[in-house]
Amino acid sequence: MGGDFGPDITVPASLECLQRNPNLKLILVGDETLLKQKIGQKLAAFNGRLTLQHASQTVEMHESPSKALKNKKDSSMRVAINMVRDGLADACVSAGNTGALMATAKFVLKMIPGIDRPAIISTVPSINGHTHVLDLGANVDCTAEHLYQFAVMSNELVKAVENIENPKIGLLNIGEEEVKGNEQVKTAAKLLEASGLNYIGFVEGNSLNAGNVNVDLIVCDGFVGNVALKTMEGCAKMIGTFMKEAFAGSLYGKIAALISYPIIKGFKDRIDPRLYNGASFLGLKGLVIKSHGGADALAFKTAILLAEVEIEKNVLQKISEQVEASLAMSQSA
Amino acid sequence: MGGDFGPDITVPASLECLQRNPNLKLILVGDETLLKQKIGQKLAAFNGRLTLQHASQTVEMHESPSKALKNKKDSSMRVAINMVRDGLADACVSAGNTGALMATAKFVLKMIPGIDRPAIISTVPSINGHTHVLDLGANVDCTAEHLYQFAVMSNELVKAVENIENPKIGLLNIGEEEVKGNEQVKTAAKLLEASGLNYIGFVEGNSLNAGNVNVDLIVCDGFVGNVALKTMEGCAKMIGTFMKEAFAGSLYGKIAALISYPIIKGFKDRIDPRLYNGASFLGLKGLVIKSHGGADALAFKTAILLAEVEIEKNVLQKISEQVEASLAMSQSA
Numbered sequence: 001m002g003g004d005f006g007p008d009i010t011v012p013a014s015l016e017c018l019q020r021n022p023n024l025k026l027i028l029v030g031d032e033t034l035l036k037q038k039i040g041q042k043l044a045a046f047n048g049r050l051t052l053q054h055a056s057q058t059v060e061m062h063e064s065p066s067k068a069l070k071n072k073k074d075s076s077m078r079v080a081i082n083m084v085r086d087g088l089a090d091a092c093v094s095a096g097n098t099g100a101l102m103a104t105a106k107f108v109l110k111m112i113p114g115i116d117r118p119a120i121i122s123t124v125p126s127i128n129g130h131t132h133v134l135d136l137g138a139n140v141d142c143t144a145e146h147l148y149q150f151a152v153m154s155n156e157l158v159k160a161v162e163n164i165e166n167p168k169i170g171l172l173n174i175g176e177e178e179v180k181g182n183e184q185v186k187t188a189a190k191l192l193e194a195s196g197l198n199y200i201g202f203v204e205g206n207s208l209n210a211g212n213v214n215v216d217l218i219v220c221d222g223f224v225g226n227v228a229l230k231t232m233e234g235c236a237k238m239i240g241t242f243m244k245e246a247f248a249g250s251l252y253g254k255i256a257a258l259i260s261y262p263i264i265k266g267f268k269d270r271i272d273p274r275l276y277n278g279a280s281f282l283g284l285k286g287l288v289i290k291s292h293g294g295a296d297a298l299a300f301k302t303a304i305l306l307a308e309v310e311i312e313k314n315v316l317q318k319i320s321e322q323v324e325a326s327l328a329m330s331q332s333a
Numbered sequence: 334m335g336g337d338f339g340p341d342i343t344v345p346a347s348l349e350c351l352q353r354n355p356n357l358k359l360i361l362v363g364d365e366t367l368l369k370q371k372i373g374q375k376l377a378a379f380n381g382r383l384t385l386q387h388a389s390q391t392v393e394m395h396e397s398p399s400k401a402l403k404n405k406k407d408s409s410m411r412v413a414i415n416m417v418r419d420g421l422a423d424a425c426v427s428a429g430n431t432g433a434l435m436a437t438a439k440f441v442l443k444m445i446p447g448i449d450r451p452a453i454i455s456t457v458p459s460i461n462g463h464t465h466v467l468d469l470g471a472n473v474d475c476t477a478e479h480l481y482q483f484a485v486m487s488n489e490l491v492k493a494v495e496n497i498e499n500p501k502i503g504l505l506n507i508g509e510e511e512v513k514g515n516e517q518v519k520t521a522a523k524l525l526e527a528s529g530l531n532y533i534g535f536v537e538g539n540s541l542n543a544g545n546v547n548v549d550l551i552v553c554d555g556f557v558g559n560v561a562l563k564t565m566e567g568c569a570k571m572i573g574t575f576m577k578e579a580f581a582g583s584l585y586g587k588i589a590a591l592i593s594y595p596i597i598k599g600f601k602d603r604i605d606p607r608l609y610n611g612a613s614f615l616g617l618k619g620l621v622i623k624s625h626g627g628a629d630a631l632a633f634k635t636a637i638l639l640a641e642v643e644i645e646k647n648v649l650q651k652i653s654e655q656v657e658a659s660l661a662m663s664q665s666a
Contacts, residue, residue, distance in 0.1 A: 064512070127571050137507050140515040174470050174559040179397070182473040182556055205563030209571040223515055224560050226507035227553075230538030231561040235568040238460050238542040239604065246600035247593075256593040263586045267579035271572060 001030040001058045001076040002096020003293045003300075010095065011038040013300035017308075018046050024308060027089055029053045030076040055079040059096055061293060065103035077101055081108045084286040091287035091307040093278075095295050101288065102138055102281060109286040112153075112320050114327040117142070119150045119222070120290065121157065122279035124232060125271045127210045132158050132167075132217045136279060137226035144187035147171065148195070149323075151188075151219045153282045155197055156322045158217050160313035170203035170213070172220035172228070177202075184221065195326075208232065236271060278303035280310065287316050334363040334391045334409040335429020336626045336633075343428065344371040346633035350641075351379050357641060360422055362386045363409040388412040392429055394626060398436035410434055414441045417619040424620035424640040426611075428628050434621065435471055435614060442619040445486075445653050447660040450475070452483045452555070453623065454490065455612035457565060458604045460543045465491050465500075465550045469612060470559035477520035480504065481528070482656075484552045486615045488530055489655045491550050493646035503536035503546070505553035505561070510535075517554065528659075541565065569604060611636030613643065620649050 001007065007030065014026050025048075028035050032054040036043070043050060057075040059068040072078060077096050083089040085108050094101050098120075106118055121134035134154050139146060151169055158167040171189055173181040178189070180202065192199035203215055205228055220228070243264075247257035257264075269275070273292075277299035281288040287310055291303035310316070334340065340363065347359050358381075361368050365387040369376070376383060390408040392401040405411060410429050416422040418441050427434050439451055454467035467487050472479060484502055491500040504522055506514040511522070513535065525532035536548055538561055553561070576597075580590035590597075602608070606625070610632035614621040620643055624636035643649070 062510070125571065127574050140507065172560060174473065174556055174563075177395070205560040205565075206567030206570065208564055209567040210574065220560075223507055224557055227505060227538040227557050227561050228564040230507075231541055231564045232538075232568045234539030234542040235565045236572065237539065238458065239569065239572050241460050241543065242600045242603050243597075246596045246603075249599075250596075253596045256589075256596050260580075260589040260593045263579045263582075263589050264576075266582075267572075267575045270575050270579075 001055070002061070002094050002101075003291065003295055004061070004095075005296070006030075006058075007035055007038045009295060009297045009300050011035065013297040013304060014050070015039070015042060016297070017301055017304045018049055021308060025049045025051075026304075027051050027053050027080075027083065029055050029080040029083070030058070031055070053079060053083065059100045061097050063097060063100060065097070065099040068097065068100035069103050069107055072100075078104050078108070081105050081286070081288065084288070085109055090311045091289060093289045093291060093300075093303050093307050095291040095293055095300060095303075098137070098290055098293075101290055105281055105284050105286070105288045109284040109288070111283055112285055112323050114323045115149050115153065115283040117146055117149070118281050118283035119146075119153070120279045121150075121154050121282055122229075123276050124208055124229070125276060126208065128214050130276070131208055131215060133208060133225055133229070134217075134219060134282065135222035135225050136229055137222045138281070139222040141223070142184065142221040144184050144191055147184065147188035147219050147221070148191040150282070151192055151197055151199075151217075152195070152322060152326050153319050154217055154219065156318045157280065157282065157310070157315050160315045160318055161309050162216065164216065166198035167216035168198055168200045168214060169217045169219060170200055170207060170215040172207075172218050172224060173202035173204065175202065176204065188219070233273070236273075240268075274299035275302055278306035280306065280315075282319065285316075285320070287311065334388070335394070335427050335434075336624065336628055337394070337428075338629070339363075339391075340368055340371045342628060342630045342633050344368065346630040346637060347383070348372070348375060349630070350634055350637045351382055354641060358382045358384075359637075360384050360386050360413075360416065362388050362413040362416070363391070364388070386412060386416065392433045394430050396430060396433060398430075398432040401430065401433035402436050402440055405433075411437055411441070414438050414619070414621065417621070418442055423644045424622060426622045426624060426633075426636050426640050428624040428626055428633060428636075431470070431623055431626075434623055438614055438617050438619070438621045442617040442621070444616055445618055445656050447656045448482050448486065448616040450479055450482075451614050451616035452479075452486070453612045454483075454487050454615055455562075456609050457541055457562070458609060459541065461547050463609070464541055464548060466541060466558055466562070467550075467552060467615065468555035468558050469562055470555045471614070472555040474556070475517065475554040477517050477524060480517065480521035480552050480554070481524040483615070484525055484530055484532070484550075485528070485655060485659050486652050487550055487552065489651045490613065490615065490643070490648050493648045493651055494642050495549065497549065499531035500549035501531055501533045501547060502550045502552060503533050503540060503548040505540075505551050505557060506535035506537065508535065509537065521552070566606070569606075573601075607632035608635055611639035613639065613648075615652065618649075618653075620644065
């Protein structure tokens with residue numbers, strides 16, 4: 001029900017995902033009458049792979065997380081997360097209010113023992129392919145220990161979804177030299193150096209999209225990560241706008257635009273944010289994927305696909321096992 | 334002498350600036366023999382507007398600030414900053430080691446009374462024109478009071494160089510709602526609301542290049558600002574690379590590129606980082622402009638031009654007066 005468009009995009013995205021993957025089962029949680037309307041005759045077509053779960057409430061996009069938690073016990077997001085807790089669903093995908101989704105997920109699912117805080121991880125496009133980044137805004141004042149925990153968890157996620165043995169992990173800083181940065185990143189660097197992880201050192205903001213070094217995973221405080229992510233969005237939007245204005249500014253430009261259209265479309269697809277939609281909440285005892293609130297059906301499909309991959313690759317169990325092993329190691333050390 | 338190319342770019346940039354502005358006087362500080370070689374016959378042509386000041390040492394690009402301060406007392410940057418202190422120059426422009434330049438400037442020039450920390454400010458392109466941003470990396474752990482001081486100082490700079498009465502000031506945060514963010518920005522917001530400044534509230538990372546709100550000046554912690562600036566660089570580089578690859582990927586693309594070349598050049602010029610080169614150190618009792626180390630002659634010219642504008646607009650005096658007035662106000666309050 002969440003996001004800017006609700007079932008208008010979540011329903012079509014769900015139907016397409018069901019068509020694409022014959023092993024997928026989806027439970028749509030929300031206003032049953034409305035959902036039935038949107039689905040129409042297709043409900044029966046998927047042989048039980050598409051079911052509905054009624055929820056009488058909806059969390060508004062700007063509702064405070066604490067109010068949602070207290071007053072919306074039958075909201076679509078709460079019911080969906082309850083189903084994850086009760087083993088009735090393997091993951092929850094939502095385009096709803098991020099703060100409320102995080103608070104509800106934390107309250108209902110609880111944290112993996114040994115992890116202090118949940119973190120939000122997603123991928124961004126880069127010259128080398130793409131980069132996984134966390135935290136993107138769940139925490140605004142991380143300690144070095146939190147950053148270390150984020151690295152341990154996300155390392156398992158990246159290993160599983162990318163099929164790589166030792167993801168290269170960088171710590172986001174304002175310089176690559178050891179002396180640079182605040183105490184938080186300097187201490188986190190020491191924790192990462194002492195860990196068995198493939199820590200490659202400090203990386204700078206440009207490494208997110210176009211670093212000199214090849215890095216699979218970048219760890220940072222949620223305040224910094226969120227600013228970086230949105231800076232990227234703004235930068236891409238500015239370049240797109242300037243490009244449009246340049247081509248639209250003259251008859252010659254308009255003709256050049258027509259000729260260049262297939263080329264420009266091809267390169268724009270490589271940075272299409274809809275193909276990077278879906279952020280995972282790490283640290284919880286259940287999979288929760290947050291879609292951008294403004295997602296269209298293509299973007300929401302990407303978020304569902306991410307959930308499918310994380311379920312298939314058993315990401316949650318791998319993280320839990322690794323956290324337990326890391327804790328055992330640090331306690332015996 | 335500093336930067337990746339030293340006098341190979343600083344000398345040609347200086348000569349062009351002297352040609353453009355007949356009121357400009359430049360003192361080139363560095364290895365006199367080398368500088369004379371690079372300048373050749375042109376030294377006499379400017380009727381004394383171009384002079385040389387010998388300095389026997391050079392600070393290396395990766396030298397530690399403390400070592401440079403201790404061991405390089407006759408470096409080009411130290412001598413140039415000394416000349417600012419002694420009133421022999423109105424500003425120092427350098428492409429050298431940022432940390433060493435900042436440490437030297439702070440040591441030699443001292444802080445404006447009432448300001449705890451210097452900050453680095455520069456402009457970035459935006460859909461609305463451009464945005465001034467600080468701090469870009471001088472401080473990695475600012476308090477709310479520091480952020481407030483940055484706003485007071487930079488407000489004067491923006492008023493002077495942009496000829497506007499009340500610059501719109503935003504505080505960089507991870508959401509626009511009051512409840513969002515860390516304690517540092519929440520407290521800074523209260524200080525700014527209580528000030529006479531035209532504080533418009535929290536802005537997000539996308540506001541740097543392409544915000545929904547029109548903002549002239551964005552204030553943030555140096556860690557966050559530096560990451561954002563470099564993220565922007567990386568994002569622009571990625572998009573440029575993808576575009577090049579798309580056009581170069583086929584014969585059709587190559588032909589389209591030829592046809593679109595003047596259009597693409599026009600829009601690329603709007604985000605050419607060389608036209609945004611030059612960051613001012615605020616809070617010191619003297620003007621110091623830092624050029625990007627990798628600047629070419631065009632970029633270095635932009636940094637010299639920024640110094641010219643700040644001198645002409647009397648930015649330093651305006652900041653000092655405003656800081657004094659703000660302090661008097663806060664003491665009487």
